[in-house]
Amino acid sequence: MAESMKGLKRTHRCTEVSKANIGETVTLMGWVQKNRNKGGIIFLDLRDRSGIVQVIFEEGSIDAAGFEKAGRLRSEFVVAVVGKVEARSGAVNEKMATGEIEIRAKQLRVLSEAETPPFPVEEESKTKEELRLKYRYLDLRRPDLQRNLMMRSRVAMLTRRFLEEEGFLEIETPVLGKSTPEGARDYLVPSRVHPGNFYGLPQSPQLYKQLLMCSGYDRYFQIAKCFRDEDLRADRQPEFTQIDMELSFVDVDDVIDVNERMLAYLFREVLGVEVPLPIQRMTWQEAMDRFGSDKPDLRFGMELTDVSEAVKGCEFAVFKNALEAGGSVRGINAKGQGGMPRKKIDKLVDYAKDYGAKGLAYIALQEDGSVKSSFAKFMKEEEMAGLIAALEGKPGDLLLFAADKNKVVWDVLGALRLELARQMELLDKEEYRFVWITEFPLLEWSEEQNRFTAMHHPFTMPMEEDLPMIKTNPGAVRAKAYDIVLNGTELGGGSVRIFQNDVQEMMFEALGFTKEEAYERFGFLLDAFKYGVPPHAGLAYGLDRMVMLMAKEDSIRDVIAFPKVKDASCLMTQAPGEVDEVQLRELGLKIDRAEGQTEQ
Structure with a gap:
C-alpha cells in the first residue's frame, strides 16, 4: 500500500550526500535499484537521477514494522528513507560516487509500489531497442540515458548564456507557417478555418530569421524545433532541434569567429576538452579530392x-x-x-x-x-x-x-x-577533430527534376568573383557557405545570404523559377527586402547531433527523450494514429482507405 510523504521533505539527492555529512540525519527519496536481504541486515541501493547510495536496514536501528517493510521492497519501488549518514562499514566502493558512506535507515515509507519491469533498469542495457522504446519511461531511468539528457540540458543552458553575452536576442518563430518545399518534404497541418489549406511545419526557421534581420534585431538565436518528412537514419529524426542563429552586418569570418568561440566554450565547460582555435578550414573541393566527402573525418x-x-x-x-x-x-x-x-x-x-x-x-x-x-x-x-x-x-x-x-x-x-x-579500429571517440568546409558549389544538378537545385537554399550568396558565371556556367559557381564538421559528422551549416534584388533574381532564374513562382513561394520575404535589408548571414547546428558526439553515442535516439523509430512512429504512444470521423469532417478531409491516402 502506497504511503503519503506528508511531514517528510527531501534534504538531498542520493549522491549529494558524502563523508562531509557523516553524523547527519538526511531524508532521501528515489527508486529501489537492488535489495539484498542478509537476515538481520538488509542492504538497499537507492537510485535517483544523481546516482546511487547504499541504505542499510538493521533490527534495532529501525522498528520491526519498518524492517519487515524493507524486506518486501522490490526493484523500482519508490521510497522515502530517513536515516543517519555513516562511514561505510565494509570496504569502500571506488566505483560509486557515494562509495565511502552508507545511510543507516531510521524510517521507511513506500511511496509507490511497482510491477516487475519488462527489462532491468541498468547502464549499457543489452535489451533490444524496440522493447526499450516501447517502455521509454522506464528506459529513461537508466543512469547513462539520464546523464545524456542532463548533458543536453547543460549544453542548451550554456548556449543561451554564451549567445546572450555576445549580444544575441532569443526570439521564437512560428511552428505553423507556409509550406515552401525546397529540399526535404514538409509535414503538413490541415486548417479547419481555411478548408483545403494547409500549414507547413518548419524545416528550419530560415525565412523568419532573415525577416528578423530586416526588422533590425541584429543578432537572433533560437533553440528551435524543426520537422522534416524524410527517411530516417542514426543521426536523423522527423522532429529535431536546432541551435539557430542569424547576424547582421557580417561576412563569413565574423560568423565563423563567434561560432568557434562558442564551440570552444561548450566543449570546455561540458567535457573539459580544449578546442584549439582557429579551427582548420578546408574548401569543399579539397575535402572531396582528399576524403571523398564534404564531412571528412580527420581522425x-x-x-x-x-x-x-x-x-x-x-x-x-x-x-x-x-x-x-x-x-x-x-x-x-x-x-x-x-x-x-x-x-x-x-x-x-x-x-x-x-x-x-x-x-x-x-x-x-x-x-x-x-x-x-x-x-x-x-x-x-x-x-x-x-x-x-x-x-x-x-x-x-x-x-x-x-x-x-x-x-x-x-x-x-x-x-x-x-x-x-x-x-581497423582507427576511430577514437576521445578525439575531437573539427574542420570548417567552405566554398561549396552554389548549385547541384538534379537528374530527377532536370534542373539545378540549391545545395543549401535559394538565399545563399554566391562568391562575388563567381557572379559573372551564374548565367553562363552555373554549376561552377561557389557559394559563401560553410559547414562545421566534427569527426565525420556535419554539426551545423550556414551561409551569407543574398540581400540584393538583382542577385536574388539571378539565383531564382538559375533554379528555373519564374518571377511569379518565386513570389508564390517566397513573396513575403522578397517584399520585405524592398524596404531596406542589411547584409546578413547565419548558421544552425543540430543540437541532437552535437550532444550525441559529446556523449560518445552512435545514435541521436540516445540523447532525445522520446525519439521516433525508422518509420517515424513512436513505439510508446503508437503515434501516428487514426483520428475519428468528426475531426476529419471538421477539417474537410476524407481518407481513401483503399490507397491509404488523404484527399479533400
Whole structure:
C-alpha cells in the first residue's frame, strides 16, 4: 500500500550526500535499484537521477514494522528513507560516487509500489531497442540515458548564456507557417478555418530569421524545433532541434569567429576538452579530392589519391572507359591490410557497390614482396609499379581503386575509407577533430527534376568573383557557405545570404523559377527586402547531433527523450494514429482507405 510523504521533505539527492555529512540525519527519496536481504541486515541501493547510495536496514536501528517493510521492497519501488549518514562499514566502493558512506535507515515509507519491469533498469542495457522504446519511461531511468539528457540540458543552458553575452536576442518563430518545399518534404497541418489549406511545419526557421534581420534585431538565436518528412537514419529524426542563429552586418569570418568561440566554450565547460582555435578550414573541393566527402573525418589518414595520370593510356577497360567518359581513377591505401582474406575483400566490393560502384579494383601487397591483384593481367609491369608508387604502397598494404564519374568515385572511396577505419579500429571517440568546409558549389544538378537545385537554399550568396558565371556556367559557381564538421559528422551549416534584388533574381532564374513562382513561394520575404535589408548571414547546428558526439553515442535516439523509430512512429504512444470521423469532417478531409491516402 502506497504511503503519503506528508511531514517528510527531501534534504538531498542520493549522491549529494558524502563523508562531509557523516553524523547527519538526511531524508532521501528515489527508486529501489537492488535489495539484498542478509537476515538481520538488509542492504538497499537507492537510485535517483544523481546516482546511487547504499541504505542499510538493521533490527534495532529501525522498528520491526519498518524492517519487515524493507524486506518486501522490490526493484523500482519508490521510497522515502530517513536515516543517519555513516562511514561505510565494509570496504569502500571506488566505483560509486557515494562509495565511502552508507545511510543507516531510521524510517521507511513506500511511496509507490511497482510491477516487475519488462527489462532491468541498468547502464549499457543489452535489451533490444524496440522493447526499450516501447517502455521509454522506464528506459529513461537508466543512469547513462539520464546523464545524456542532463548533458543536453547543460549544453542548451550554456548556449543561451554564451549567445546572450555576445549580444544575441532569443526570439521564437512560428511552428505553423507556409509550406515552401525546397529540399526535404514538409509535414503538413490541415486548417479547419481555411478548408483545403494547409500549414507547413518548419524545416528550419530560415525565412523568419532573415525577416528578423530586416526588422533590425541584429543578432537572433533560437533553440528551435524543426520537422522534416524524410527517411530516417542514426543521426536523423522527423522532429529535431536546432541551435539557430542569424547576424547582421557580417561576412563569413565574423560568423565563423563567434561560432568557434562558442564551440570552444561548450566543449570546455561540458567535457573539459580544449578546442584549439582557429579551427582548420578546408574548401569543399579539397575535402572531396582528399576524403571523398564534404564531412571528412580527420581522425585518421587513408586519403584519396587521384591516379588518373598514372593509368592514362593503360588498356584496362574499367580505367580506360572512366577516363574517356570524363571521370577519374582514384585510390586509397589501407596500411597493413595486404593480408586481408579474399572473402573480406569481396565484402568490401559489395559495400562499394551500395554506393554506386560497378566494382572495385585492388592490389594486395604481400609481406614477402609478391602481389595479388584483380586486374594485374590487364596492366604492363611498369604501369603497375607506377600505380603502387602513386599510392606509396609498401609490402603489407592493400590498395583499392574506383573508376567512374567523379561523384561516384568520391562517394565510393569516401564510404570505403570510413568502413575500413571502423574495421581497423582507427576511430577514437576521445578525439575531437573539427574542420570548417567552405566554398561549396552554389548549385547541384538534379537528374530527377532536370534542373539545378540549391545545395543549401535559394538565399545563399554566391562568391562575388563567381557572379559573372551564374548565367553562363552555373554549376561552377561557389557559394559563401560553410559547414562545421566534427569527426565525420556535419554539426551545423550556414551561409551569407543574398540581400540584393538583382542577385536574388539571378539565383531564382538559375533554379528555373519564374518571377511569379518565386513570389508564390517566397513573396513575403522578397517584399520585405524592398524596404531596406542589411547584409546578413547565419548558421544552425543540430543540437541532437552535437550532444550525441559529446556523449560518445552512435545514435541521436540516445540523447532525445522520446525519439521516433525508422518509420517515424513512436513505439510508446503508437503515434501516428487514426483520428475519428468528426475531426476529419471538421477539417474537410476524407481518407481513401483503399490507397491509404488523404484527399479533400
